[in-house]
Amino acid sequence: MNSFGNELLRETLRSSRMATEDVRKLFQQLDTDGSNALEKDEIMELLGRIEDMTTGERSSEDVRRYVTDYLFATLDSDKNGTVDLAELEEYVSTYGLVANLNVVSAAASPVER
Template sequence: MNAFSSDLLRETLRSSKVGTEDVKKLFHQLDADGSKTLDKPEIMELLGLVEDLTTGERSSEEMRGYITDYLFNILDSDKNGTVDLKELEDYVSTYGLVVNLNVE
């Protein structure tokens, strides 16, 4: 029982959000071509990496694809087909980024 309680406490104390600096690092990691922008597949991978860092478990590709489409339309504020770091930072600093919607 003590071991279970300790594991449960450790899990609840684990960070469940990713800060702006972490998102910046992930952005640069995913911008492999040096374009200073992310396209839709890279945003999808960004969401997966955020899930890895927060929940430790990725949602299905279908669910992540749906979230990516929705989020990409919001993030791409200038509607040029890519998301630059400023667009992403503006969104995350204002609204945060919750990836796991717990949709079954």
């Protein structure tokens, strides 16, 4: 658990912000069925592509899956099992895409105990 927490912290320190418009474009690229909604695996790929564009390096699949689970639970405000563009845009416009920072805060508590 300690090692995993340290890996999350490293990922947070190399994170970078991204413009809302760029996130919207990535969302639309991944929304291949035109439903205006992404499922959990697509959100994981969205995070990977954001990493590609911001840091040039993807985090491990374990870290990305953990971040995806946390972010998906946060973004799926209507709890319908998908994240639509409006939910993502609302989150990004309010908080910026700081999923890694949020996860580190959540993950730090159990590690510190």
